[in-house]
Amino acid sequence: MMNQMKTRIGIYGYGNLGRGVEAAICHTSDMELAAVFTRRDPSSVAIQSPGVPIVMTSELLNWKDRIDVLILCGGSATDLPGQTPACVKDFNVIDSFDTHARIPEHFANVDTMAKVGKHVGIISVGWDPGLFSLARVYSNAVLPTGKDYTFWGKGLSQGHSDAVRRIIGVKDARQYTIPVESALASVRNGEQPELTTRQKHTREVFVVAEEGADKNLIEQEIKTMPNYFDEYDTTVHFISEEELARDHAGMGHGGFVFRSGTTGMKNEMHHIIELNLKLDSNPQFTSSVLVAYARAAKRLYDEGRCGAYTVLDIPPAYLCEQSGDELRAHLL
Amino acid sequence: MMNQMKTRIGIYGYGNLGRGVEAAICHTSDMELAAVFTRRDPSSVAIQSPGVPIVMTSELLNWKDRIDVLILCGGSATDLPGQTPACVKDFNVIDSFDTHARIPEHFANVDTMAKVGKHVGIISVGWDPGLFSLARVYSNAVLPTGKDYTFWGKGLSQGHSDAVRRIIGVKDARQYTIPVESALASVRNGEQPELTTRQKHTREVFVVAEEGADKNLIEQEIKTMPNYFDEYDTTVHFISEEELARDHAGMGHGGFVFRSGTTGMKNEMHHIIELNLKLDSNPQFTSSVLVAYARAAKRLYDEGRCGAYTVLDIPPAYLCEQSGDELRAHLL
Numbered sequence: 001m002m003n004q005m006k007t008r009i010g011i012y013g014y015g016n017l018g019r020g021v022e023a024a025i026c027h028t029s030d031m032e033l034a035a036v037f038t039r040r041d042p043s044s045v046a047i048q049s050p051g052v053p054i055v056m057t058s059e060l061l062n063w064k065d066r067i068d069v070l071i072l073c074g075g076s077a078t079d080l081p082g083q084t085p086a087c088v089k090d091f092n093v094i095d096s097f098d099t100h101a102r103i104p105e106h107f108a109n110v111d112t113m114a115k116v117g118k119h120v121g122i123i124s125v126g127w128d129p130g131l132f133s134l135a136r137v138y139s140n141a142v143l144p145t146g147k148d149y150t151f152w153g154k155g156l157s158q159g160h161s162d163a164v165r166r167i168i169g170v171k172d173a174r175q176y177t178i179p180v181e182s183a184l185a186s187v188r189n190g191e192q193p194e195l196t197t198r199q200k201h202t203r204e205v206f207v208v209a210e211e212g213a214d215k216n217l218i219e220q221e222i223k224t225m226p227n228y229f230d231e232y233d234t235t236v237h238f239i240s241e242e243e244l245a246r247d248h249a250g251m252g253h254g255g256f257v258f259r260s261g262t263t264g265m266k267n268e269m270h271h272i273i274e275l276n277l278k279l280d281s282n283p284q285f286t287s288s289v290l291v292a293y294a295r296a297a298k299r300l301y302d303e304g305r306c307g308a309y310t311v312l313d314i315p316p317a318y319l320c321e322q323s324g325d326e327l328r329a330h331l332l
Numbered sequence: 333m334m335n336q337m338k339t340r341i342g343i344y345g346y347g348n349l350g351r352g353v354e355a356a357i358c359h360t361s362d363m364e365l366a367a368v369f370t371r372r373d374p375s376s377v378a379i380q381s382p383g384v385p386i387v388m389t390s391e392l393l394n395w396k397d398r399i400d401v402l403i404l405c406g407g408s409a410t411d412l413p414g415q416t417p418a419c420v421k422d423f424n425v426i427d428s429f430d431t432h433a434r435i436p437e438h439f440a441n442v443d444t445m446a447k448v449g450k451h452v453g454i455i456s457v458g459w460d461p462g463l464f465s466l467a468r469v470y471s472n473a474v475l476p477t478g479k480d481y482t483f484w485g486k487g488l489s490q491g492h493s494d495a496v497r498r499i500i501g502v503k504d505a506r507q508y509t510i511p512v513e514s515a516l517a518s519v520r521n522g523e524q525p526e527l528t529t530r531q532k533h534t535r536e537v538f539v540v541a542e543e544g545a546d547k548n549l550i551e552q553e554i555k556t557m558p559n560y561f562d563e564y565d566t567t568v569h570f571i572s573e574e575e576l577a578r579d580h581a582g583m584g585h586g587g588f589v590f591r592s593g594t595t596g597m598k599n600e601m602h603h604i605i606e607l608n609l610k611l612d613s614n615p616q617f618t619s620s621v622l623v624a625y626a627r628a629a630k631r632l633y634d635e636g637r638c639g640a641y642t643v644l645d646i647p648p649a650y651l652c653e654q655s656g657d658e659l660r661a662h663l664l
Contacts, residue, residue, distance in 0.1 A: 023597045027476045048597050103660050124664060131470065131605075133664045134648055138463065140663060141624040141651035142617075144359045190610075263620050265355045265380050269612040273463075276608065278522075280601040285474075288595050292473040312659055316466055317644040319473035327644055329436050331472060332456060332465045 007298045008034035008066060009291070012057065012087065013073035014045055016251070017096065020287025021071050022048055028291065030321050034067050064090055068301075069294040072096075073287075085109040088308075089117035092297045094290050096126040103129070103310075111308035118306045122314070125293045126286040127277060128152070130311055132257045135275035137312055139259030143271060146261020149187045151179035151200060155253025155282060163228045164205055167221050169213030172241065174248040176204045179256065187258050190270050196231075203234040206248055208241045253282040292319040339630045340366035340398060341623070344389065344419065345405035346377055348583070349428065352619025353403050354380055360623065362653050366399050396422055400633075401626040404428075405619075417441040420640075421449035424629045426622050428458040435461070435642075443640035450638045454646070457625045458618040459609060460484070462643055464589045467607035469644055471591030475603060478593020481519045483511035483532060487585030487614060495560045496537055499553050501545030504573065506580040508536045511588065519590050522602050528563075535566040538580055540573050585614040624651040 009025055011018045014036050025031050026049075035053045038045050042054040055063070070091040074080050076099045084095045088110055097106050103124055110121040124130065128150070136148055153176065160175035183200050186193045193199075205222055209215055219236045223229055239247075259273040279285045293311070296318035300309065317327055341357055343350045346368050357363050358381075367385045370377050374386040387395070402423040406412050408431045416427045420442055429438050435456055442453040456462065460482070468480055485508065492507035515532050518525045525531075537554055541547055551568045555561055571579075591605040611617045625643070628650035632641065649659055 020595070023595060026597060027595065100664070103664055104657065107660055129664045131474070134470065135607075136663045137648045137652060137659060138466065141627075141648075142463070142620050144653070188610075263352070263355060263359065263613065263616040265358060269616045271612060271617050272608075272610040274606075274608040274610075275467075276604075276606040278520075278604040278606075280603060281595065284595040284601045285603050288474050295473075310660060310664055312649040312664060313647050313656070315645050315647050316469045316473075320469060321476070324645070325436065327469060328439055328642060331468045332432070332435055332461045332642055332644060 006032040008068045010067040010070040011036045014038050016283035017073035020284040024288040024291040069297045071290050085113040088114045088119050088121035092120045092301050094122045094293050097124045107308050114307045120297045120300045122293050122309045135257040139273040143259050143261025147192050149258040152255040153177040153179050169210050171210050172208040174206045178202045192260050203232045205236045208244050251282045252280050254278045338364040340400045342367050342399040342402040344369045346370050348615035349405035352616040356620040356623040401629045403622050417445040420446040420451050420453035424452045424633050426454045426625050429456045439640050446639045452629045452632045454625050454629050454641045467589040471605040475591050475593025479524050481590040484587040485509040485511050501542050503542050504540040506538045510534045524592050535564045537568045540576050583614045584612050586610045
């Protein structure tokens with residue numbers, strides 16, 4: 001990428017994901033952080049990159065000519081459904097929208113506005129949706145006869161932790177989703193098991209109770225909570241606030257995607273494709289995927305394309321700093 | 333794919349790979365086998381699909397209007413370097429060219445002729461190169477700071493088996509490449525080891541000796557063979573012709589691709605991406621990948637594109653029967 005302008009990235013929203021994007025940019029040589037946009041008072045926001053402007057989101061449109069790709073680092077529940085369509089009118093954008101059931105609607109909204117503004121919007125980027133979706137699509141295409149399995153964890157679930165925190169008498173909580181080893185082994189062994197929700201994952205909860213709270217009652221309420229816990233085997237541990245801070249600050253995660261399929265005129269041959277992620281930091285890894293797709297967004301835009309895209313629409317080479325020649329010589 | 337013409341596939345060369353392509357087409361609903369082309373006497377070739385024409389390769393050009401994509405099922409050493417550029421002038425083609433060092437040259441030759449004939453040629457399709465290349469490229473893009481590891485096996489190596497068969501006194505032989513478990517464990521554990529050739533794979537050879545041959549001499553000759561065996565720990569077993577036929581007819585294979593990388597301003601977080609294949613039949617699985625990319629070739633051609641492509645240049649959705657809407661709703 002010598003003698004070429006770096007791709008100028010804007011970060012929209014500076015939480016764990018925004019901080020991760022900032023760090024991921026430092027691992028590239030063809031991108032630079034142009035500005036961080038925040039809804040907070042910029043003077044109250046401390047970033048890791050000296051000299052980079054911290055700007056109120058209300059100033060965003062003044063940066064149209066100084067940002068190549070805007071990476072939206074808000075949440076899927078309330079931020080992204082409005083922000084991505086609004087921003088894609090004026091910027092190329094990337095988001096990590098991960099509410100699977102609402103992806104078609106979000107895609108349509110982003111596509112409409114992207115075409116109005118002639119920009120590129122790549123949605124649902126991360127590891128699931130994201131790298132896990134790629135694994136599902138490639139392996140379904142290659143093995144059309146077969147079964148898919150996705151396991152998550154071991155990892156912290158933010159949504160489930162929040163649900164436990166809403167129980168009366170709970171001061172703080174962390175919930176881990178854990179794949180069942182025997183289920184993983186059965187899939188890996190080619191047995192193509194039918195697995196219930198309970199057979200795939202267990203849940204482990206660490207709770208700091210308010211003083212004097214009824215721990216038995218809290219445990220019962222967790223274990224019977226509809227949708228969140230009632231279909232799972234759940235273990236509840238009561239710990240101190242200090243233990244929670246000391247032992248449960250990490251944001252590691254991961255998971256497994258399997259395709260177990262057959263080929264041959266009589267389905268006589270069996271094959272297993274497994275993708276497996278072990279992540280020390282869920283937000284930092286997600287951010288690294290976002291930054292790779294920012295490179296692709298710039299390239300699509302430079303080719304004159306516009307509209308909504310997902311990871312399924314983008315050639316793998318578009319994510320790379322290296323040229324096609326370099327990729328064919330060294331990574332193919 | 334209702335109310336739509338099926339994509340008409342031609343198979344060029346009917347060995348293990350050609351038979352695999354024929355079977356893989358039966359696992360799709362949008363493709364059909366139009367003809368099998370062979371250099372042998374067609375009356376001596378028995379295929380699995382009743383009614384499909386078996387045609388001499390000399391007749392190929394008469395099929396220009398009856399074939400959408402020609403899948404070349406020859407070998408990389410002597411067949412494909414000539415066949416792929418020759419055929420892509422008149423047909424969209426897919427090949428599984430797997431001599432990594434010669435890919436840039438093959439790509440250039442195919443690209444030139446594809447552009448002359450305005451057709452699409454997708455080269456080096458399979459699992460390595462192929463799915464393993466995709467894993468390397470995606471994971472390098474996402475984790476630019478890190479190390480790559482590729483392990484093959486356990487699986488039969490045709491090239492090494494052939495090398496052993498050329499030794500005087502050897503009647504027949506099979507060679508298996510086996511990844512070293514402790515090396516796999518170290519990589520999976522995030523240790524980022526520096527591994528020598530010897531530390532990554534062992535080799536196991538099953539030999540049928542000619543009557544009266546000097547087995548010690550054969551074993552020495554195998555273990556010291558330059559390039560093929562001298563850098564590996566090799567175990568040699570002498571077995572009977574019957575045992576070889578009974579226990580070593582399988583063509584299973586597989587392997588592992590890892591990216592072990594770090595993120596964060598201080599590389600403080602570590603992540604591991606692992607792709608793992610377990611294949612009952614190397615040629616059938618490779619064929620299944622070829623057929624998925626035949627779908628992509630047709631689509632690229634219908635869009636008016638031409639030239640040489642590899643798996644790195646093709647959007648994952650192009651491999652799928654399903655529409656973009658269906659993929660976003662169900663697999664993303």
